Amino acid sequence: MDKIAKHSKLVLTGAAGLVGQNLIVELKAQGYTHLVAIDKHEYNLGILRHLHPDVQTILADLAEDGEWTEAFAGAACVVQLHAQITGKYTELFTRNNISATHRVLDAMRIHKTPYLVHISSSVVVSVANDDYTNTKKAQEKLVVESGIPHCVLRPTLMFGWFDPKHLGWLSRFMAKTPVFPIPGDGRYMRQPLYERDFCRCIARCIETQPDGDTYDVVGDVRIDYVDIIKTIKQAKKLRTLIVHIPYGLFQFLLRLYALFSNRPPFTADQLKALTAGDDFKGIDTEKVFGFRQTPFADAVRESYCDPRYSAIVLKR
Numbered sequence: 001m002d003k004i005a006k007h008s009k010l011v012l013t014g015a016a017g018l019v020g021q022n023l024i025v026e027l028k029a030q031g032y033t034h035l036v037a038i039d040k041h042e043y044n045l046g047i048l049r050h051l052h053p054d055v056q057t058i059l060a061d062l063a064e065d066g067e068w069t070e071a072f073a074g075a076a077c078v079v080q081l082h083a084q085i086t087g088k089y090t091e092l093f094t095r096n097n098i099s100a101t102h103r104v105l106d107a108m109r110i111h112k113t114p115y116l117v118h119i120s121s122s123v124v125v126s127v128a129n130d131d132y133t134n135t136k137k138a139q140e141k142l143v144v145e146s147g148i149p150h151c152v153l154r155p156t157l158m159f160g161w162f163d164p165k166h167l168g169w170l171s172r173f174m175a176k177t178p179v180f181p182i183p184g185d186g187r188y189m190r191q192p193l194y195e196r197d198f199c200r201c202i203a204r205c206i207e208t209q210p211d212g213d214t215y216d217v218v219g220d221v222r223i224d225y226v227d228i229i230k231t232i233k234q235a236k237k238l239r240t241l242i243v244h245i246p247y248g249l250f251q252f253l254l255r256l257y258a259l260f261s262n263r264p265p266f267t268a269d270q271l272k273a274l275t276a277g278d279d280f281k282g283i284d285t286e287k288v289f290g291f292r293q294t295p296f297a298d299a300v301r302e303s304y305c306d307p308r309y310s311a312i313v314l315k316r
Helices: 018-029 043-049 067-073 090-110 133-143 165-178 195-208 225-235 247-258 267-274 285-289 296-305
Strands: 008-013 034-040 056-060 078-079 117-121 151-157 179-183 212-217 242-247
Touching: 008 018, 018 034, 018 043, 034 043, 034 067, 034 267, 043 056, 056 067, 056 212, 067 090, 078 090, 078 195, 090 133, 117 133, 117 179, 117 195, 133 151, 151 195, 165 225, 179 225, 179 247, 195 212, 195 285, 195 296, 225 242, 242 247
Parallel strands: 008 034, 008 078, 034 056, 078 117, 117 151, 151 212, 179 242
Antiparallel strands: none
């Protein structure tokens, strides 16, 4: 397969989301000049347009037929980023993780797009059993069986610039409240992955085009949830009091909150996944992709204190 030139057209689906926003920063830094960003979230796409007026943007719902498929004409590579991560209804996950992927793969076949980088998730090899996990498994299966040259990247929990959920939401909540609740003892081991490091993995796959390979990309630090919170508190120089709440009460409060919110930032299912005890085995990013991951404390500081992008938050 021919090496992708820096001026080649790259199409990013779900480009206005967390990974997409970070990836565009990285790809431009590496010299890529012809990026096409497709997303259905008008507000987040507006942020992308403001930050990167040189990037072609297309507002479109990939689960529906439309003119967006013409953007695949002449593309050298597609990076498939779109995903439904949280939601209250199974139909949302099916629509955005499965139906949309069918249409993207069809568009690639029609326009003979030669290569696909598919962003899956570590949940496909986890013990979790929920709508997100099940539809991400089905989505990855569609890609593997598509016949299109591809590679698959499975990241763990990510954090970084623009994050409206997860550690980003926790960081902002901690800055606003005098008391921060922790479920149980908080000793739930996590392997958080810095977004910018993950984007370097994607960029390397675009460049080298491994065919049929699957990479489990894991943060190289094993750290308990409570220590993640303490690291964020220290980086932002906060005085917030960290208080431990019994697990059952914490779960009840999350379910109660979900009754009054269509998009709860942290759900009971996510709490269950947090405490599931997954221990992911990932690749050596230095050996496979040629770089060392950013030290966790440095990555947290850059994510939540950097003047360029740390104050910009996407909508969910």
